[in-house]
Amino acid sequence: MTRALIAGLVHESSTFMVEVMGPTTADDFTVHAGSDLVAAFADTNTVVGGYLAACARHRAAGVPALHARAEPGAALAQDAVSVLLERLLDRASRVGAVDVVLLDLHGAGATAAGESVDLVVLRAVRAMVGTGVPIAATLDLHGNVGDEVAAIADVVVGYQEYPHTDMAARAERAADIAFAQRAGRARPVTAVLRLPMLIPPSTTASGAAADARDLARAAEAESGVLACTVFHGFPYADTPQTAVSVATVVDGDRAHADRVNRRLADWLWAHRADFTVPTRAPEEVVPAALSAPTFPVVIGDGTDNPGCGAPGDGTYLLRALLDHDARACFATIHDPAAVSAAIAAGVGARVPVALGGRHGWASGPPVEAEALVRSITDGRVVQQAMRRGKALDFGRCARLRVGTVDVVVATRRSQVFDPEILLLHGIDPARYDLVAVKSVTHFRAGFAAVAADLVVADAPGPLSRDITALPRTGPTAARWPVDPGTRFPTPNRPRESLR
Template identity: 35%
Template sequence: MTLRVAIGGFLHETNTFAPTRATYADFVQGGGYMPMACGEALLTACRGINLGVSGAVAEAQALGWELLPLSWAGAIPSAHVTREAYERIVERLLQCLDQAGRLDGVLLDLHGAMVCEHLDDGEGELLARVRELVGPEVPIAACLDLHGNITARMVEKADVLVGFRTYPHVDMAETGRRTARALGELMRTEMPLTKAFHRLDYLVPIPWQTTDLEPAAGLYRLLTTQEQDEVLSVSLFMGFPAADFPECGPSVVAYARSQAAAQRAADRIAQAYAQAEADFAGCVYTAAEGIAEAQRLLSEGSRGPIVLADTQDNPGAGGDSNTTGMLRALVEAHAQGAALGLLVDPDAAASAHRAGEGAMIEVALGGTSGIPGDSPFPVTAQIERLSDGRLLASGDFYGGARLDLGPSACLRIGDVRVVVTSHKAQMADREMFRFVGIIPEEASLLVVKSSTHFRADFAPIAAKILICKAPGPMPFSPADLAWRRLAPGMRLSPLGRSFQPPE
């Protein structure tokens, strides 16, 4: 008999300290994800791109399952998901699920770090509502981001949670495939898996979580060695260290045919994470220091581009991608052959489109999110190129996603060029420079508003990568956030102080 599996998704990574909340319209538009899709349109829209749902659909179709598509929605990271957006999206997904008829399994593409205006644990609540609808016997599998803040309720309500193993997340589609295979095993044997769940005890700055570098690279290699014999799946979640609620933080989840096997696998990963604490370290620069270091390297013969990550305004961590600290530093240093992207300023983009290519305009760029130490940057700029903002992001992170950045422009200030857009998306693909005429391979300096995902497409051309701090809503170190509700005792950085709630 053909297996009938419902599939859908709802993704958001929430920075509770960020300035802007996620509305329903943000999920419709999709940001760096694909736009909202429902029913059969979901199966078409996700084809051939790097998303968990895409890999899950491809694997399910290869296995001959009958797929019952529900709804799928994702929005770029920001502050809390509004109550209206959450309830509206979940209601639609559950309505589709209720109409799906007999099911052998449910597969959900989630993030794992969603906080809403009215809920700390968006995914735990969704999984609980799905469980209530399908009953205790139908297995539920979820594909999750490496940055998931996994809660006890999520572990309880799902039969298996499977996390990404790369950061940059070049394996999103592959993780969807692994999730489908795990669900297939559950449906084949009709036997539940035992679970082992550990919450780990220190937070790591996002740039040092990259699996391109040690110690994270070794930790994720270790996962595959644990999946043998009775152990079906092991995931290490680094956690998203900007969600102020008690269950924020890293964790490990293991699934096996016996409790002893699950516990051994989870214990091994937890031990390795503890031993790696001192190795999560690296150099970080202020904006002026980073640009000075890049100019020094170039003067000594380094062939660009040197890539500088504006990590504290990363829209992939809740930033609005509009702070001006790095841009000011470039202009003040008279940087040559430099480009910055993306700077989200719909008013400036509209002004550029009214003036036309080749014109000079006076405009105050960015700085509108109320970030301490940041403000709009008045400039006189030449409009080099205009665009409608539609592009195909073909690098390994976006993996062929079609982005709509809205009316966009390349503005030139001296020898510094700025990609100004109307919609936000993380700068993680070289096409996000090329679509307005900037050839990234020919630049001397590239400033990217990203923490790590840019590495997937920019590391192959980078002479050097420098992590920089300018004023922004996502501090480099979690220790610099104004925590109030984090679990007591959680260390706020590797080898750092433990959190104690304010009195």
């Protein structure tokens, strides 16, 4: 029986958030190993869930090693990478010889010094298993994918959807190719082409991102093409790898992969201006949403999205809701001290709070109020849209009534993907005019069924969708649109270095 090692180290790392939040540490990661890994991910819409499903279809033994993931945040401390990688390799070395390696990586993992975490993992795993064992890596659509990734991994497949509702399906595709390679049915060759450009978070529900996805899907329908991904990149990092890229996996013919990459890259460059997004402040979004003909309108707190690495305690949108006496609910404000105060006071009590606002201008000032404690929970939910079936733990939570707004306050920082954390606290989003959530795009999948409209508010902060406003002093200062004069060379001209 074919033995497939399953492992992962997943983090989306913002170099701009290190000074705001401090570097991410090993203690910030949730780690699953051995049988616990299988129990946590089996039958879920996740990368590991897809790998396990593929192993079952191929009658292969999925051999779980270790999987570590932290909420997107500041770039990693160097010792965090060392500790986690040592644990992963130790687990992997103990399972014995394997025929295939299936890795769950992000693609935009970085240390505070700008080193690619994903490359560190790939190099170490390749050194451990040798050159004869196929390695497949499934990456996030926002991966910053350098050439060396394709040089180490035999198969590189990324998500095509944003929200990432296709994680399991893309992982199954990556695993299928690796199993075919092992069986001698395919000779996968992966090629990556990076463009000197950045794009802000861009949903594939419509617009240029949807068109780019469709071009990748059309490429996958071509004879000999095994997988094709347009990687949007993660613009909130200033590292050498940070850029938009295209990765194509073909059966044997590298020239074919290069042609596909170039075709899609030329389209991306020609349409780069179509990826820019207008930004609107909470003070503009809230009154416009209140004048909508039907409710609820769901507002993503885009700049303070923990899914991009933000603190999750921003108050700009909450303050706008309170200023307009909006009949609203909000999930979640990350404030462990406020949760502790609510628990100490008890349900039904009134408690003074200084809510959120712990990270200066990135968060805004705290909201000072007397809040009514309406419920207290353990904060544990099971996701129903993205990562369907996977548990998510917000830590101890409290539902506080602050003015006209029901606010879920959480002990742990996390993006809000769907209504489950609201429902856990007795909040039916359909009964409110406005629903505010800490998310920039992923909430679209989870709230589409209840929302009359879905909009995004852009508060001040270091993770604005206006990506030209970030203080770039490193390699990304030379990327479009930060440098509007940046050129993408034509094939008959020498390739300019992506510094």
